[in-house]
Amino acid sequence: MANLQSLDIRRRSATTTTPPSQRETVPIAKLIDVSRCIGCKACQSACLEWNDLREEIGVNVGVYDNPHDLTENTWTLMRFTEIDVDGRFEWLIRKDGCMHCDDPGCLKACPAPGAIVQYKNGIVDFVSENCIGCGYCVKGCPFNIPRISAKDQKAYKCTLCSDRVAVGQAPACAKVCPTQAISFGTKSDMVAWADHRIADLKERGYKNAGLYNPAGVGGTHVMYVLKHLDKPEIYAGLPKDPKISPLVELWKGITKPILLAGVGLAALATFFHYVTHGPNEVQTEDEEAAEKMRRDKAA
Amino acid sequence: MAEHNNILDRYTPGARLNHWINAILMICLALSGMSLFHPSLYFLSDLFGGGVWTRIIHPWMGVVAMLSFLGLVIRFWRFNLWTKDDSAWMKNINHVMSGDEAKVPEAGKYNAGQKLVFWSLCVLTILLLTSGLALWDSQFGHLLTIEQKRLAAVVHALSAVALIAVVITHIYAAIWIRGTIRGMTRGSVTGGWAWRHHRKWLREEVGKAK
Ligand code: HEM
Ligand code: SF4
Numbered sequence: 001m002a003n004l005q006s007l008d009i010r011r012r013s014a015t016t017t018t019p020p021s022q023r024e025t026v027p028i029a030k031l032i033d034v035s036r037c038i039g040c041k042a043c044q045s046a047c048l049e050w051n052d053l054r055e056e057i058g059v060n061v062g063v064y065d066n067p068h069d070l071t072e073n074t075w076t077l078m079r080f081t082e083i084d085v086d087g088r089f090e091w092l093i094r095k096d097g098c099m100h101c102d103d104p105g106c107l108k109a110c111p112a113p114g115a116i117v118q119y120k121n122g123i124v125d126f127v128s129e130n131c132i133g134c135g136y137c138v139k140g141c142p143f144n145i146p147r148i149s150a151k152d153q154k155a156y157k158c159t160l161c162s163d164r165v166a167v168g169q170a171p172a173c174a175k176v177c178p179t180q181a182i183s184f185g186t187k188s189d190m191v192a193w194a195d196h197r198i199a200d201l202k203e204r205g206y207k208n209a210g211l212y213n214p215a216g217v218g219g220t221h222v223m224y225v226l227k228h229l230d231k232p233e234i235y236a237g238l239p240k241d242p243k244i245s246p247l248v249e250l251w252k253g254i255t256k257p258i259l260l261a262g263v264g265l266a267a268l269a270t271f272f273h274y275v276t277h278g279p280n281e282v283q284t285e286d287e288e289a290a291e292k293m294r295r296d297k298a299a
Numbered sequence: 300m301a302e303h304n305n306i307l308d309r310y311t312p313g314a315r316l317n318h319w320i321n322a323i324l325m326i327c328l329a330l331s332g333m334s335l336f337h338p339s340l341y342f343l344s345d346l347f348g349g350g351v352w353t354r355i356i357h358p359w360m361g362v363v364a365m366l367s368f369l370g371l372v373i374r375f376w377r378f379n380l381w382t383k384d385d386s387a388w389m390k391n392i393n394h395v396m397s398g399d400e401a402k403v404p405e406a407g408k409y410n411a412g413q414k415l416v417f418w419s420l421c422v423l424t425i426l427l428l429t430s431g432l433a434l435w436d437s438q439f440g441h442l443l444t445i446e447q448k449r450l451a452a453v454v455h456a457l458s459a460v461a462l463i464a465v466v467i468t469h470i471y472a473a474i475w476i477r478g479t480i481r482g483m484t485r486g487s488v489t490g491g492w493a494w495r496h497h498r499k500w501l502r503e504e505v506g507k508a509k
Binding site (some may be wrong): 014015016035060073098111112130133134135136138139144148153231244245248249250251255256257258260263266267270274277279280281282284286287288289290291293295297 | 304305334335336337338339340341344349350351353354396398425434436437439440446447448449450453454457460463464467468472474475476477478480489490492493494495501502505506508
């Protein structure tokens with residue numbers, strides 16, 4: 001998406017200096033109250049509509065998930081799970097999409113300067129014209145969110161409607177939700193609103209209700225109110241304790257500058273060897289000895 | 300002329316061509332790979348037409364480089380088998396480093412250091428090829444899990460750095476030991492060079508001569 005908020009960039013991929021960050025903005029969040037979702041998919045349509053994308057017409061394989069997975073066009077997807085809780089049937093409908101991690105693994109993994117930015121308000125945005133299509137963000141993300149387009153080999157995902165938010169509008173999905181299961185505002189307001197909702201759910205007997213705002217990724221700017229926070233996995237595989245994989249930390253962390261320095265030092269060491277030991281030159285005596293060996297053999 | 304007789308063939312034109320195709324590709328691979336390795340080296344991607352082109356051509360160069368490396372392995376593996384003398388040579392490598400080869404066993408066609416370069420390149424190449432194919436999303440993206448690709452990324456980065464360090468050693472040795480580079484550019488070396496650095500090989504070659 002477009003890089004509209006250029007004065008308030010908190011992090012910029014593959015950049016070692018401070019990006020333009022003079023402007024301060026309040027952290028924002030989208031709160032998805034799963035207990036209020038009726039699975040109408042208005043948000044999914046609004047997302048396609050606002051971003052002017054179309055999904056291919058698919059096939060029904062007997063589940064309500066449509067399409068079957070996130071794609072380069074479908075940046076948000078309703079995932080339906082049917083469960084049995086204490087003999088009672090329950091439908092879990094989770095609106096999947098980018099969580100806008102406070103510590104984004106995608107941005108950490110990205111090798112292209114400025115292809116992923118995180119604004120001070122917490123939105124993680126892909127700046128497609130800088131994307132080189134390597135797929136590293138897919139490996140960095142703990143939630144399996146980015147998708148690489150077959151058309152242009154660029155990565156796509158939810159922008160949290162950074163273009164709308166930049167002009168003071170709520171994301172398209174939040175605007176369109178008929179049950180107000182999706183709300184949008186400052187992160188602190190959203191946490192407070194979630195507390196209110198959770199108190200209500202607990203009163204109704206959902207003693208494990210709670211806010212999904214996982215600390216392993218520094219918290220997220222898309223949060224869920226879950227009736228069963230103790231078992232987030234039952235919501236179509238929502239990870240219980242997501243964090244950037246240790247392999248990604250090893251790949252992209254402190255090892256890189258250390259290895260780079262190692263290569264530089266190796267090159268420098270060879271140069272220092274040269275200036276202290278000089279070239280190893282063949283001497284006239286060597287040539288004569290070889291000559292002699294040859295003549296002795298001939299004789 | 301005696302001087303003319305004091306020249307030994309070391310590499311056929313085919314071997315030289317094979318070596319230089321491999322060397323050019325390896326250097327291009329190292330430069331394009333390094334551009335993705337650390338932000339401070341991203342500018343190297345401009346050598347290949349920008350980040351997108353770098354991402355596109357790096358794996359293709361990798362595949363061709365691996366084929367050409369296979370050619371080198373088929374040509375040279377026999378001369379790189381490890382012997383007892385090589386272990387003794389390695390133990391006294393400090394003498395070699397200070398230019399005093401009289402204190403180590405005579406080397407055959409390749410000394411222990413060169414053999415070590417050869418075998419470490421073999422191992423690193425296999426690691427780079429397998430991990431590189433695993434990272435090649437545009438061709439094989441659908442075949443592996445994300446976790447497997449994360450592992451491949453770590454293996455690829457570590458073995459690439461190790462390979463670059465080995466290549467730096469290899470290039471420096473060729474520059475430092477004067478008279479070596481002509482072996483790979485003109486195909487021949489002087490008898491004195493062989494006497495000084497590969498005396499066992501010289502004995503074998505002289506022994507063969509009619
Ligand atoms: C033998 C010499 C090679 C060297 C020196 C080398 C070096 C590198 C380096 C330093 C990186 C960046 C890694 C990172 O960002 O952590 C890289 C990335 C990569 N390498 Fe290699 N590599 C070699 C061979 C190969 C081969 C044989 C293949 C595949 C057939 C390959 C495929 C890739 C791919 C796919 C990437 C990621 C870039 C992308 O997504 O397109 N490499 N390489
Ligand atoms: S959910 Fe994935 S794509 Fe979204 S910010 Fe976190 S790491 Fe990046």
